[in-house]
Amino acid sequence: ALGGVAQDSWVLILVRFITGATAGFMTPAGFSLLTTTFPEGPLRNKALAIYGAIGASGFLLGVVVGGVLTSLDWRLVFFAPAALALGFLVVGWAFIARDPSRDKASTNQRGQFDLAGGLTLTAAMVSVVFGIVTVGENASNPFGPIAFGVAAILAGVFAVIERRASDPLIPAGVVTRGLLPWASSIGLLFIGAFFAWQFVLTLYLQELLGWTPLQTGLAFSAMGIELLIAPFLTPRLVERFGNAAVMVTGLGAVAVGFALTLRLDATSGFFDLLPSLLLLGVAFAFIYGPLTAAAVEGVDESEHGVAGGIVYTGFQFGAALGVSAVTIVLVGGDPGPAQLEDYQRALIVPSAAAGLALLIGLLLSVRQRTRSIQVAD
Structure with missing residues (x-):
């Protein structure tokens, strides 16, 4: 709501800081609630796939709805989520039960804020x-x-x-446990690549091709195919092939999708972009849930919240790094309007990051397969 009434840019920066801080509280807590509620196995994988689908849908829905709201008044981009958050606050207060063990714990037994x-x-x-x-x-x-x-x-x-x-804040040794370092690295690169790609592509469509924010948002809605895949297909694939294999498939999809956008030019249209958008939808369906599930493999249940915090910190840090790096490449020291070759050059950044994430995913998959063979022997 503060962002909606802002008159200066520093207020928007402050708002971004506040939303980032609150996300730091909410995402690990929500993640821990799921992983401690559902036992490890098919049920947890399905829960995390649905959780991932909803989380990824937030990214996609934000782009579409953001385009609609911006076409009306940019301040609605802040006021609409504020109203939505107020509704969640009321519903959450009424329906999310307190943890009995925390209520009974003494002040000395409770965790302190680092x-x-x-x-x-x-x-x-x-x-x-x-x-x-x-x-x-x-x-x-x-x-x-x-x-x-x-x-x-x-x-x-x-x-x-x-x-x-x-x-x-981060207990000793937790960063290196299980698959957490692999998942965190992949998450940082994947989200960093996605935000960089989304940033450049939005500017390309609106500044170079002359699309409106509404047209851009509706185009990105093609990634909504993720909603059809993640809750229904992803859990079955994970149950059969494992989190690592499904995640690598998604990383392959995103790498190909980003690579295809390197061919875009000044005459490109929606159907030239559509294959990449569909591949990105598949990628989110195959990466988000399996990545979060893989992050807690080999991590003590009491540290699932910490693991979730590390993964989502990687997401946020990756987004900041991705946008920063791609902005530098896009501008290239020239303060004038970006040209076609500038956009084509900038799109190499997310493609390279996605390729590196795929490489790490393949190494993880090989490691998991080798360990499975050793256990079988």
Whole structure:
């Protein structure tokens, strides 16, 4: 709601900070509720597939509805989610039961909030993004290397804080457990690539081809095929082939989809873009749920919330890195309007990130297959 009444850009930046912070509370908690409610196996995989479908649909629906609302008044892009969030708050307060064990726990038994760790880690990530943008705009600007140095120092401070904290933000060893490091890396690259691709493609369609926000949003709605696949087909495929195999298939789809957009030119239309949009819909259906399910494989149930927090931090950090990197490549130091070759060059960034995510996914799949053979022997 604050964003809807904003008169200055700094207010919008503040709003983005607030929404990011609240997402940091909600997503790990929701993820932990699911993984601790449903036992590991087909039932949890199905629950996470539905959860993933709804989450991915949020991305897709936001693009479509955002185009509609922007065509009416850009402030509605803030007011509409505020009204929706208020409804969720009322319903959640009424229907989401309290955890009895937390109610009975004493204050000393309850977890503490690692404010120092959270602020330090956030500052480190912001410094990295700032350094990338600064170096991209002007390689000779000393603030770029300084920002990277500050990020390294903050990362070291964060490690010290976590080692000494009684209830650390990230408990020792959890980052390297099970499939969490693999899932986090893939999630960072995949979401980073998607946000970079979406950002460039939106500008390409509206600035170069002259599409309206409504036309752009309706075009992206083709990715809604994900809604038909994720709840029904994905759980069956996971049950038969496993999370890693299904996720790699999705990564292959997104890599091909991004590669196909490299051929777009000034005369391209909706049907030239359609194959990529459909492949992206398939990718979200095959990646989002299996990725979140794979993230908790080998992680203690008590640390599922932490695992979810790490994965979704990777999502957010990846989005920031992706948009920052692709903006630098798109602008290329030229303050004038972007030309066709600028968009074509920028689209290489998400394609490369998707290719790297696919490579990591293939390595994970090979690792899982090798371990299965060793266990069988």
